[in-house]
Every structure is written in C-alpha cells, then in structure tokens.
Amino acid sequence: MHTTRNTVLEAWMKEHGHSSNSLADAVNTTLGCLTGRTGGLDGSSVRDWKAGRVKWPKSATRKALEEITGLPATALGFEPRGTSSTSAPPQEGTDTMKRRTLVGGIAAAATAAAAPGTATPRRIxxxxxxxxxxxxxxxxxxxxxxxxxxxxxxxxxxxxxxxxxxxxxxxxxxxxxxxxxxxxxxxxxxxxxxxxxxxxxxxxxxxxxxxxxxxxxxxDQAIKFRIWSHTGTMYRHMGRPADALAANDVARNLHITRRDPMFASLGLARQTAIQGLAQDRTGTHRAFDQAQDAMFRADPGAFRPVWMLAFYDQAELDSLALSANLSLGDYQTAEFHAHRCLSELRPHMVRSRAIATTRLAHAQLAQGEVDAATATAMRVPADAATQHARVSRMLQEFGAALRATAPGSPTVQTWTEHVAAWRITA
Structure with a gap:
C-alpha cells in the first residue's frame, strides 16, 4: 500500500528539537497527565507517524499530541479515517473554541462544586x-x-x-x-x-x-529550598555569580538544612560550583569539603522528597566539583571529579552523564590530550548532543577549542565527520 510521509510532523519535530524517542516520551508523559496511565509509545511509533504508516493515531494519543504542540492533529499532517463529518476532526478554530469551552466548563463545575447550597461539594x-x-x-x-x-x-x-x-x-x-x-x-x-x-x-x-x-x-521547607537552589543555579548559568550566591544563600539558610545534613550538603555543593565561577579558589575547596562532610553525616534512611532522592548523591557532588574546577582552570582536578562522577552515576541519569562526559572532554583537551578528549566527546549520545541546549553549546565550544588546539589535524577531521553524523541520526 502506498504511503505518504508526514512531512508536516517532521518539520514540527525538527523546529522544536524532538527526536522520535523524545517525542514518544513526551506523549507518554502527557498521556499519564490526561488519563492517569503513562503511555507505552516508543521511537518506532513516532517513526510510523512520520513515514505515513499510521495516518490517524488513537484519540487519546491525538489529544496528548495536541496538548504538547498546541495544534490540532490535522495541522500536524494527520489524516482522519474517511471523509464523513462524523469522523473528521474539527478545524483549528473550532478545536480551539472547544478546548476553551471545555476549560470553561471545568471551571464552572469546580465553582459549582464549591458553592454553598448545592447538593454535596466534592471532598478533596x-x-x-x-x-x-x-x-x-x-x-x-x-x-x-x-x-x-x-x-x-x-x-x-x-x-x-x-x-x-x-x-x-x-x-x-x-x-x-x-x-x-x-x-x-x-x-x-x-x-x-x-x-x-x-x-x-x-x-x-x-x-x-x-x-x-x-x-x-x-x-513546605523542602520545596522552598529547591526553588531558591534552582534560582542560584539559574544565575550561575547566566554568568552572574554574585546573584547566584545570594539566591543559594537563601536556600542554605532555611532551617531544613539544619534538620537534614543532606540538604546542607546540596546547598554547599552548588556553592562549590558558584565559587568556581567567581574564581574563588579557597572558597571553592572549602565549600566542597563541607559538602562532602555533610553528606557523610546525613542519615541515608531519612525521608526526603522524590526530587532529591532522584539525583543528589556522590556523583552529583563530583559533577558540581567538576564544573567548579573547570571554571578555575584546574583541569587535572576537574578530570579526577569527572571520572569519579561517571563511575557512580545511576543508570537513569542520562542527561547528567552527557553533561559530565562533555565536561571531561573539555578537561582532557585543556591538558593537551587531543585524541583522548575527542574520543570522550564522541561518546555523548546523538540526541543529547543535538537536542539538549547545554550539551549542544558545550560541544560547540569543544569543537572550537579542538580546531584552535590542533588545526588541520586528522583528529579535527574525525570530529567534524562525527558531528555531521550526529545531525543525520538525531
């Protein structure tokens, strides 16, 4: 049977930086939000959409796609089965109007449920x-x-x-x-x-x-800590260490850091990275030592929120120390923390592994290890290299440094070809 590629969906995915796998994951998560049950799609499902083998996904999947993209399924290049008015989806204006009507209906229902004098208000x-x-x-x-x-x-x-x-x-x-x-x-x-x-x-x-x-x-002290700690990280990424320190200090001064040394450790670990950016070598080493000591003192069985349990451990502490020492130009110490971080990262930390690998490549290149650094950088997965903003930027900077360090070398040619292959496979 002849099929026509869905070039509209392909163009949307390219514009928004989605691979087949990442769009499948996004749809699965949105399905969970809409239905209470995470979807079971994978990259092959999206490839079937792009190839035109599936022209009209199931209704729940279409709804998830519309939530993600803000577009009706027909505007994403999908074609409804048949041409009758009962099976055709609404046009964009009608679809938007129906969504607004639905939202308004939900709001009205919520107000009615809470209003006095009605039958029985819902108990949350x-x-x-x-x-x-x-x-x-x-x-x-x-x-x-x-x-x-x-x-x-x-x-x-x-x-x-x-x-x-x-x-x-x-x-x-x-x-x-x-x-x-x-x-x-x-x-x-x-x-x-x-x-x-x-x-x-x-x-x-x-x-x-x-x-x-x-x-x-x-x-909630834990979520206050998370938000202010994220604020410090935001300013650090923006190159504003004074603002980063001020925001991180708000997190570190919450009383939860005195109740649980693991929160104190995370605040100090992020201070390590900020002090590195500020070129405060003494402050960097002091903060790292204090973060390590607090982690050792923390009760491993204490109750902590899922967001902290999912990421903060020795590997993350070493990752932040890696960032700090790169900023300071202490590349040998940075490489030490990179290897320790990578050896301890848990399997689900895919994004963190890509970041640490890229930073390790920078540390190796700065020490003149051109071939080793390039081999390290080439281990970064294609989707992270092309679709994650931080990783993409660091790899672009790595390529520029590599060309400056070894202009015209076979290693540069190898790197250039590898980057081209990344773009094709992503």
Whole structure:
C-alpha cells in the first residue's frame, strides 16, 4: 500500500528539537497527565507517524499530541479515517473554541462544586495529592532522561495549574490545601528547571516568581529550598555569580538544612560550583569539603522528597566539583571529579552523564590530550548532543577549542565527520 510521509510532523519535530524517542516520551508523559496511565509509545511509533504508516493515531494519543504542540492533529499532517463529518476532526478554530469551552466548563463545575447550597461539594483529600505526586515522579524521571525540553516545561506548568484548580474544586482540610500548594510549587519549579536547562532564562524567571509565591503559601521547607537552589543555579548559568550566591544563600539558610545534613550538603555543593565561577579558589575547596562532610553525616534512611532522592548523591557532588574546577582552570582536578562522577552515576541519569562526559572532554583537551578528549566527546549520545541546549553549546565550544588546539589535524577531521553524523541520526 502506498504511503505518504508526514512531512508536516517532521518539520514540527525538527523546529522544536524532538527526536522520535523524545517525542514518544513526551506523549507518554502527557498521556499519564490526561488519563492517569503513562503511555507505552516508543521511537518506532513516532517513526510510523512520520513515514505515513499510521495516518490517524488513537484519540487519546491525538489529544496528548495536541496538548504538547498546541495544534490540532490535522495541522500536524494527520489524516482522519474517511471523509464523513462524523469522523473528521474539527478545524483549528473550532478545536480551539472547544478546548476553551471545555476549560470553561471545568471551571464552572469546580465553582459549582464549591458553592454553598448545592447538593454535596466534592471532598478533596490526600488521595488527590498522592495522584499529583505520582505525576510529579513521572516529570522527574523524564527530566533525567532528556532535560531542558519545552514539552516538559509545558507539562510541568500544566500540572501546576491542575494542582491549583483542585483548590477550588471542593472542600479540603488545611493540611490538604498546604499539600496542594506544595504540589503546585513543585511542578512549577520543574517547569523552571526545564527552562533553565534549555537556556530559556526569561521563561525560567517567570516560573521562578510563581513557584516562590506558591512555596510560601505551602509552608513546605523542602520545596522552598529547591526553588531558591534552582534560582542560584539559574544565575550561575547566566554568568552572574554574585546573584547566584545570594539566591543559594537563601536556600542554605532555611532551617531544613539544619534538620537534614543532606540538604546542607546540596546547598554547599552548588556553592562549590558558584565559587568556581567567581574564581574563588579557597572558597571553592572549602565549600566542597563541607559538602562532602555533610553528606557523610546525613542519615541515608531519612525521608526526603522524590526530587532529591532522584539525583543528589556522590556523583552529583563530583559533577558540581567538576564544573567548579573547570571554571578555575584546574583541569587535572576537574578530570579526577569527572571520572569519579561517571563511575557512580545511576543508570537513569542520562542527561547528567552527557553533561559530565562533555565536561571531561573539555578537561582532557585543556591538558593537551587531543585524541583522548575527542574520543570522550564522541561518546555523548546523538540526541543529547543535538537536542539538549547545554550539551549542544558545550560541544560547540569543544569543537572550537579542538580546531584552535590542533588545526588541520586528522583528529579535527574525525570530529567534524562525527558531528555531521550526529545531525543525520538525531
């Protein structure tokens, strides 16, 4: 049977930096948000769409795609089965109107549920909070696989709104309401982090302001720490160490850092990276030693939020020390921390592995190890190299440094060919 490629979908994916695998993951996560059950698509499913072998995905999948892209399925190049009015999807204007009507209907229903004099207002409980926490865990997992994707930022922001909408959907205890605000702040902080990781700093600041307000209403110390710590990281990536230190100090001065040395360790680890950027060699080494000591003192069995359990460990501490020593120009020490980080990274830390590998290549090249550095850089997966903003930029800087170090060499030619292959396979 003759099939026509869906060039419209291909063009959208290219414009928004999606590979087949990353779009499949985004759809799966959005399906989880919409239906409560994460989807089972993979890269081959998306390749079937692009090749035209599947012209009209299932209704839930189409809805997830529309949530991610903001476009109706027909505007993404999909063709409905048959041509009758009952099977054809609405045009873009009608689709937008229906979405607005649906949102308005939900809001009206929520208001009616909470209004006095109605039959029985809905009772919002911890089971609703627990469902949100499960979706938050999915967001965290997706972030560690890919990081920085606009689709992830939008999903997290939409879930923050969902948590807030529950505040008006019925009655709840003060404890439940506090947990809903904390959930909304957590989702908004993940949207903020995705924007930071994707170098969309203007969007990150907007998410930051809303996240900070929600965290204050929740009274949750852990999420306050996360937001202010992310703020310090944002300013560090923007090259503003004074602002980064000020924001990170807010996180470090929260009383949760005195209750749990692991929070103190994370605050000091991020201070290590900031001090490196500020060219404070003594402060960098002091902060790292204190972070390591606090980690040793922390109770490994203590209860901690999922976002911290998912990423902060010895590997992350070494990753931040790697960043700090690169900034200081101490390339031998940076290489030491890179190897230790890579040896200890957990399997799900895909994005972190790509970043550490790229930084290791920079440390090796700065020490004159041209061939070893190039071999290291070539180990970065194609999707991270082409679709993750931070990794892409660091690899571009690596290529420029390589050409300056060994102009016209066979190694430069090898690197150039490898970069071209990345672009083809991504």
């Amino acid at each position: 409980g911890m089971s609703d909070v627990d469902r949100l926490k499960k979706r938050f865990a999915d967001i965290i997992a997706s972030d560690h696989r890919h990081g920085g994707q606009l689709s992830l930022e939008r999903q997290a922001a939409a879930l923050a709104d969902k948590a807030l909408n529950l505040q008006n959907a019925g009655t709840a205890t003060q404890r439940v309401r506090g947990n809903l605000y904390a959930a909304a702040a957590a989702f908004r902080s993940s949207a903020m982090w995705a924007a930071i990781d994707g170098r969309r700093y203007g969007d990150a600041k907007a998410h930051m302001r809303e996240a900070q307000a929600l965290a204050e209403m929740s009274g």
